Amino acid sequence: MDLGLSEEQAMLKELARDFLQKECPKRLVRQLDESDEGYSSELWHKMAELGWMGLVFPEKYGGSERNFLDLTILLEEMGYNIVPGPFFSAVVLGGLTILTAGSEEQKIEFLPKIASGEMILSLALTEPTASYDAASVKTKAIARNGEYVIKGTKLFVLNANVADYILCVARTKETKNPEDGITIFLVDAKSPGVKCTLLKTLARDKQCEVVFDNVTVSEKSIVGERDKGWPIVKDVLQKATVAKCAEMVGGAQAALDMAVNYAKERVQFGRPIGSFQAIQHYCANMATDVSGSRFITYKAAWKVSEGLPLALDIAIAKAWTSEAYGRVTLSAHQIFGAIGFTMDHDIHLYYRQAKAAEIIFGDADFQRAIIARELGL
């Protein structure tokens, strides 16, 4: 057992922290949050040059063949700095799906472009039920002359507004078992009939409504097998959930660091507010939440890396980390007081992230339902 970072991981972490501190100051974060695109092409390409987009892809697809755990370490740092942009969509939701389930042809076509930062992907899964279960997939893809016609509305689709391709999860067969008959299509975002509308959200992340209005795609655009797409979705959701936990750990650490620093500096009643026991205990609880989240997340990430059974560990990580991140950012706001209530301050950026992260891929209650099942209840 080794709970520490390897030398390579520590280097990656340090490099990422330094790079982002310099290249992604909060001024830029704020600016991108307010923009429609939500990312900086300049920063995007710098990240690609550092090899971040292809971190876990095999070398032959332009990647650097690091493991999933390394990716989570990078994501932790991105969460620390709350880097806006479609990294999560392109690499985790898009890239990993193709890496896991794509044909060799698809891998050759897409992965190098993702790795180089040329191509942005987005995963269109959820629909107006806003749930992550197979039964909620109502968007239909109907086979017609060797092609498929997709019709339906996807909601809360991250970064679809800037995506080149959208992975659309659609129903190709109606059976009793909702997990059967689902197929994943790689849809060119510029295809006729694809209509993307940006939604305004709490975290100012770029969630979209994507309407597929009789969008025609070829059979070759299927990722994996026809009707057998749900296990792929499940797999990528699990990885994405851990990846999101890693972002949360980084964000929670940042909120803690900011609050602690402020508590050391801010003087009221002739002493730093960090010397008041109430503030000290808030900080102690925050630090405990961050520690717990980190190790529980690392464990789940390690299981992904090792290919071990992981449904339970991932649900535990998300259930705990998402609630912990919420507590930490709320306490941070309490420590910052009025100053934290201003747009110019950074802490609310983390609070917003915490809320969005709590919901995506299922909240803690949803995860606990999985845990109960896994525990044999």
Place this chain on the structure above:
Amino acid sequence: MDLGLSEEQAMLKELARDFLQKECPKRLVRQLDESDEGYSSELWHKMAELGWMGLVFPEKYGGSERNFLDLTILLEEMGYNIVPGPFFSAVVLGGLTILTAGSEEQKIEFLPKIASGEMILSLALTEPTASYDAASVKTKAIARNGEYVIKGTKLFVLNANVADYILCVARTKETKNPEDGITIFLVDAKSPGVKCTLLKTLARDKQCEVVFDNVTVSEKSIVGERDKGWPIVKDVLQKATVAKCAEMVGGAQAALDMAVNYAKERVQFGRPIGSFQAIQHYCANMATDVSGSRFITYKAAWKVSEGLPLALDIAIAKAWTSEAYGRVTLSAHQIFGAIGFTMDHDIHLYYRQAKAAEIIFGDADFQRAIIARELGL
């Protein structure tokens, strides 16, 4: 609107507090908790002389015709002092049932004896399912030659070990609607076939297993109408729930007072521990819990007194107060530290009461299920 006590109520409260402080010192509480009977006949008769047992009974039955709100004020003080004994069983569960639903004959026979302290009643409702729903009543009473034969096991029956009569809730008819076909019988505790076994519990209250092994009772022992007993049970459960909340309010107030006093006196690091902000904030939260519990309970009690619709208010009072009492006693233990972990200290008596009170008549989740229903969910 008047949230204050009337002069009469204030007098009752003060009298009760003084009397109990003098006549029911914690030494006696402890001794009674450890005894099998769980009450002091001397104290019992003194309480009867003060008119407490007949407080809400009409004068013609030996009572003093005060209202239910007055009774809750008395119960609050009894909770403050955690007076052991069958008062709750005799007066609330037994007396109120007969007062509400008994025949004139039964009232004449039982109420004056309860009021004078001569007679102790107990309500045998719950069975091995330990639930408070009608479906759980499986004990059968079978009509035979103008008599009834009762057979079944009642569990968690308070004070049955010292009861003269047991109100046994039994099923006299099987229908689809579990609330139909339930009848309440007044059973002489010395009847052949009644077997009572004391259970050892956390609160050292006297909960019993009562086995009715073909116990024969006359038709005259029915309280209310045959098969129509459930509405009576529901009514008494509601009143008992408020009454229990009143006890909890008193107990929580006592735990708060004890903890605050200790925090003022106990010196560590050269200052009273009550000057540490962590302890101050515990106490502040405790005081807030106590205040909230008190008014929410008074409101429900007032509704009982006024005969207004009350299902929602009672469930709210129990849901809140039972959790608040738990928090208050736990915080009190945290303030007392090691000393509170000794049998000789008084605080654990309250902690035990809080646990028992949380469970009886349905815990907070149970109450919230009622609330949800009442809110139209």
Place this chain on the structure above:
Amino acid sequence: MDFKFTEDEEVFRREVRQWLEQEIPQRWIELAPGIWEETEESWALAREFQRKLSQKGWLAPSYPKEYGGLELSHMKRLILAEELAYSRAPLSIEVEVTVNWVAPSIMLFGTEKQKKDYVSSIAKGDIIFCLGYSEPNAGSDLASLQTRAVEVGDEYVINGQKTWCSYGHLADYCWLAARTDPDASKHEGISIFIVDMKTPGITIRPLINILDRHSFNEVFFDDVHIPKENLVGQKNKGWYQLMIALDFERSSIGYAAANQRIIEELIKYAKETTRNGEPLANDPLIRNELAQLAVENEVARMMAYRIAWMFSKGLHPSYESSMSMVFISEVMRHTANAGVRILGHYGELDRDSKWAVMNARIMRMCLSSLSIGVGGGSNEIQRNIIAMRGLGLPRK
């Protein structure tokens, strides 16, 4: 003990409710500003409404008749406040400050002239004050304030910086706490002034809040000359005047009533929303959560009622108000957070999003509820007050 309102009070409640149903402008409902969300447009609507309210005598219903008040009972004021908040009537937070703190302070400490000049105008809804209390280094520790007011001839000259001055850019006057004796100890040497916001030397810098609204300001005083007669009460005794004003009727009933409305809307949403063929309202976890919110809000309401009741008995709540405020702040945060969980992704959507539900109130409340329980009278300070003033725990 009696938990019902009198028949007369119930009649009054119905009257208020009916009146509000008619008088709240449709445009306000469309804008639907929550707390700290006012814009210039909604501010204008609110000021108009405020005057209408004053015509009913309901803006400052407790004032003596000579100042245009109705000398309304505490219970009716409670009812009025409850109905105003529940109906989301157009009232800025500064109205509360002006009507419930400033004018009563003037009535208590001010000169006859000040009473004549300001109180009736306040009751008529003609003028609004902002508070000039906090400074960058004087938040929870307000008594550390450094803004100076120096007596020069017939005037005071003010120099310094205030912050968190809510709606300072829209208010007519500032209710300013400034240091008049720099050599005195911290709590001595503070005085209260009325400052016309149009006085030369005042510069306002907006602070945009996290709801993306301009509600707060930094206000800079640069040789601001005000007439001597604008001193309120005793020179150098301002701190004590402030402390007494803190105990003025502050009721959290408005918060509780507004939150009640939110909870009811969540319940409605849960009943009407079907997910995969099943109404949300059938989910036991959601039922449990909504029930708990109802419980907490009812407790909060009773705590607010207690404050009004104490006033009605001539008692002066102090730590009881702190309890009530801490409690409702936590209930509101709980409501916002639980609301997001119940709404799921929909809870993230902001007002201008096509798919937003409940007018995006929950999402906005997630942000606005952060302001309750922080700042000057933070929950930590309130808990200190409960412990020390309420329970007699020692300071050292």
Place this chain on the structure above:
Amino acid sequence: MDFKFTEDEEVFRREVRQWLEQEIPQRWIELAPGIWEETEESWALAREFQRKLSQKGWLAPSYPKEYGGLELSHMKRLILAEELAYSRAPLSIEVEVTVNWVAPSIMLFGTEKQKKDYVSSIAKGDIIFCLGYSEPNAGSDLASLQTRAVEVGDEYVINGQKTWCSYGHLADYCWLAARTDPDASKHEGISIFIVDMKTPGITIRPLINILDRHSFNEVFFDDVHIPKENLVGQKNKGWYQLMIALDFERSSIGYAAANQRIIEELIKYAKETTRNGEPLANDPLIRNELAQLAVENEVARMMAYRIAWMFSKGLHPSYESSMSMVFISEVMRHTANAGVRILGHYGELDRDSKWAVMNARIMRMCLSSLSIGVGGGSNEIQRNIIAMRGLGLPRK
């Protein structure tokens, strides 16, 4: 990063588990004492077991071989501790104190003679120490202790009173902190002594705990003469020795493992218990609660693993141990309280009740869990440590 144990460690775990399955006496399982529930009978069983354990080298597995240890790795010690706790092996809390605090302190600060006299005996399970730290006025503020040790000729003469001395009535020796220089400042002038509990002048008064067991004692020292050589380490430097010992390997893994077992039993109970025809396990609120307990306990376990891992890397955890302890204390209380809710009335029943379920462990745990997180190293003190030592927040 690697979250798995090595094959060798897994083999070791299986060996321990198998051995424990065979060696835990049936009578112990019948008595089923939880924490602070030991009786004289269970104490005797525990001492017997302790010797058996020592024969395997597992009582003090980390000690150098010269003292009968195995110099076992930190990870294997973690595994051993986890298995011992999960299997509810008969070990008194005083074994942990003796093996993990007293003997390591002697090895670090003691004379060669002391090492020879005590360490091997401890490793063999022959002697047990109780702690003589707390006094009536020195709890959280331990450095205020007043028990005096005065040098007289070849002896120290001890006078004073200790309290919370757990199992002092059954222990062989007391590991005593006493004041040797009353004129020095609070943290100076404290020394550590080994005191044979049979020495004349020692009077023991039992303190019955809320589980109705005699586990604690007040210990009165009335002119107790002990040989000078029983001073451990440097005179007057005892406080610093104590502080160093506090950072000795204290792992909460035992708590986490024991609690894991409880949670598993609750899950089993929920699956097997039917109420009105429906298994408890189908109740969404109960499922949610049990899942949350599993989550919290897994977090607690990771926190405990971290401590062992840090030691294995030669790092010295300090505030990390505090975190781990505070956290597990809250998880255990949560488990006990949630357990009662799940069991309902059955959760109230004590061990001797006919209808008791889960051997009444939940009811007992409701009481015993009160002891975790209070007293000398209370959660409040631990949070202070996390804030100041871990996060560098200022004392003043």
